[in-house]
Amino acid sequence: MARVGTSTVVFCPLANLAREVVACLQGSHRGLDDFGFAKRLKFGHASVCPIEDAVVLLILEFTDLGAAEASQLAAEEVARTLSSLGQPLGLRSEKPLPELFAHWGWCSWDAHGVGVRAEHLEAMAAKHRPPWLVLDDGWQEDVEPAEWRRWLHTPQSRSLARPGFGSLQDLVRTLRSSGSALLVWHTLLGYWGGVADGRGFAVGRRRPLWPSGLQAGCPSEVDVWDGDFCTLETEDDMEKFYADFYTALGDAGVAGVKCDGQFLPEVLIGARRAAKLAEIQAAAAKALEGGAPLPQQRSRAHSNASNEKDGSKHGIDVTSLFVSGCVVLTRVSDDHAYPGVAEDARSVARHIWHCASNSLWLAPFVHCDWDMLKTGEWHAAIHAVARAVAGCPAARRRVYASDTADSFNGEVLAPLLLPDGTGRVVPCEAVLHVHCISVAVPIERHVFLDPLSQAELMWLWNRSRGGPFGFRYPSDVDEELVSLLELCGSELDAKEPDSWDVQLHFMGFAVVALAPILSFFGHRVAVFGLAGVWNPTGTLAELPRADSDGS
Numbered sequence: 001m002a003r004v005g006t007s008t009v010v011f012c013p014l015a016n017l018a019r020e021v022v023a024c025l026q027g028s029h030r031g032l033d034d035f036g037f038a039k040r041l042k043f044g045h046a047s048v049c050p051i052e053d054a055v056v057l058l059i060l061e062f063t064d065l066g067a068a069e070a071s072q073l074a075a076e077e078v079a080r081t082l083s084s085l086g087q088p089l090g091l092r093s094e095k096p097l098p099e100l101f102a103h104w105g106w107c108s109w110d111a112h113g114v115g116v117r118a119e120h121l122e123a124m125a126a127k128h129r130p131p132w133l134v135l136d137d138g139w140q141e142d143v144e145p146a147e148w149r150r151w152l153h154t155p156q157s158r159s160l161a162r163p164g165f166g167s168l169q170d171l172v173r174t175l176r177s178s179g180s181a182l183l184v185w186h187t188l189l190g191y192w193g194g195v196a197d198g199r200g201f202a203v204g205r206r207r208p209l210w211p212s213g214l215q216a217g218c219p220s221e222v223d224v225w226d227g228d229f230c231t232l233e234t235e236d237d238m239e240k241f242y243a244d245f246y247t248a249l250g251d252a253g254v255a256g257v258k259c260d261g262q263f264l265p266e267v268l269i270g271a272r273r274a275a276k277l278a279e280i281q282a283a284a285a286k287a288l289e290g291g292a293p294l295p296q297q298r299s300r301a302h303s304n305a306s307n308e309k310d311g312s313k314h315g316i317d318v319t320s321l322f323v324s325g326c327v328v329l330t331r332v333s334d335d336h337a338y339p340g341v342a343e344d345a346r347s348v349a350r351h352i353w354h355c356a357s358n359s360l361w362l363a364p365f366v367h368c369d370w371d372m373l374k375t376g377e378w379h380a381a382i383h384a385v386a387r388a389v390a391g392c393p394a395a396r397r398r399v400y401a402s403d404t405a406d407s408f409n410g411e412v413l414a415p416l417l418l419p420d421g422t423g424r425v426v427p428c429e430a431v432l433h434v435h436c437i438s439v440a441v442p443i444e445r446h447v448f449l450d451p452l453s454q455a456e457l458m459w460l461w462n463r464s465r466g467g468p469f470g471f472r473y474p475s476d477v478d479e480e481l482v483s484l485l486e487l488c489g490s491e492l493d494a495k496e497p498d499s500w501d502v503q504l505h506f507m508g509f510a511v512v513a514l515a516p517i518l519s520f521f522g523h524r525v526a527v528f529g530l531a532g533v534w535n536p537t538g539t540l541a542e543l544p545r546a547d548s549d550g551s
Helices: 067-084 109-115 118-128 168-177 212-217 219-225 235-252 264-269 271-285 318-322 345-362 380-389 410-416
Strands: 002-004 007-013 021-026 036-041 057-063 105-107 132-135 181-187 203-206 229-232 256-260 329-331 367-369 460-464 467-470 481-485 490-493 512-520 523-526
Touching (some): 057 067, 067 345, 168 235, 212 219, 229 235, 235 271, 264 271, 345 367, 345 380
Parallel strands (some): 105 132, 329 367
Antiparallel strands (some): 002 007, 481 512
């Protein structure tokens, strides 16, 4: 994306499966004059499908539109273009999230890493009763984090838990007694290294074919991931593997899955077969209890999830985004925290910035997951308020923590939840305007801001049914609004942005809720919703209005 005068130009590199061609952009700090465009042919099919005949890049110009509106329109054009090529791509508005994610949840990864045990989940459920828990990496295979290379090339040796972990069925039964559902983690290949030999599937050994941008820009990560992987060789084997795997999980009572590592199949078996594998996984998942689980990808995207040099190292690249029409929910950042590793201020700021910037492009296609947070750490509050602003419209926000049972602090999540004791997250369901992206994104003048290198506050904003909220630049306001600065309790004038005096300490934040001023029997009234939550306007069923007679 670039801004030229009053125009916003959006570059949309495509994954064209019919021609086995993937395009990518390589940006530059010098701007449009030094933009690079590359067409990557997948596995040498040029003699069959000449690259010159392939539709690989859309360049769209929008006049007098903001970045969010331009992104939404561009996404709609991408979907139309790919559909005309026989490659259907669903937009986010067509992909509802399950009812389960109307409530907060918990994940084992940051709290316990690959050392997770069944008793960790049982203790969390008994003490804090999260409506759902994700059993992340560590339940399938016996691996050691210190042995990275072996860990990342270990294949899946069984459908259920590794020896010594215990029975998934017993774990599900215990969690249900506390009112909690269980979801489990795996990768799209099965486990990081694929599927082990000797399980009745045709398995081949392959090494990744890395894009040149990743080889040049991320040599250390390419080196870590380089090595042999065990991949399923035929579509019949893919279908049989997922039928067996998910039948076993369903019989154990597992309610859904977190499917990781979705970048790996493309560099191992090519775009077309990788897309087919994702399609097979999504179809098999529908048999699980509680409805279809949600394919989840990881991304290390910087400001453009399709930038081959700066991003795509763990999950989202052009292919996995555009050919996986079934993807509903996706991570919009790389891991921002790791088990046993302290998260510093720069990591927190980078994570929030990356999530908001990546949401500009990804939100029209998928529901955006801003990752788990730790409620017992110094950065808990700023992560929590970021999740409040990050909500998706016409669906639920995915809010989940990752603390041990003893360090979990429920008060951190309280401003994100309805105060009725059900654990339901305050909804962020906007009455959408035409082409409104309605997720947390930078305000217009901060779209191209790098908050890590520039000494300037970064403002993010979103819209719920009762009106806009979050960090919102007032020049975007179209109506007469009153502003409430919840942190300080100050009343601000939304029509005079220069008068806004927001002074924050290092790693501080302020939440602003905006509501229209109504005339009510001769009085001027602004209705914000319930007090005590970060998103008060989200507690309203609809935007308040006053009739002409003031009633």
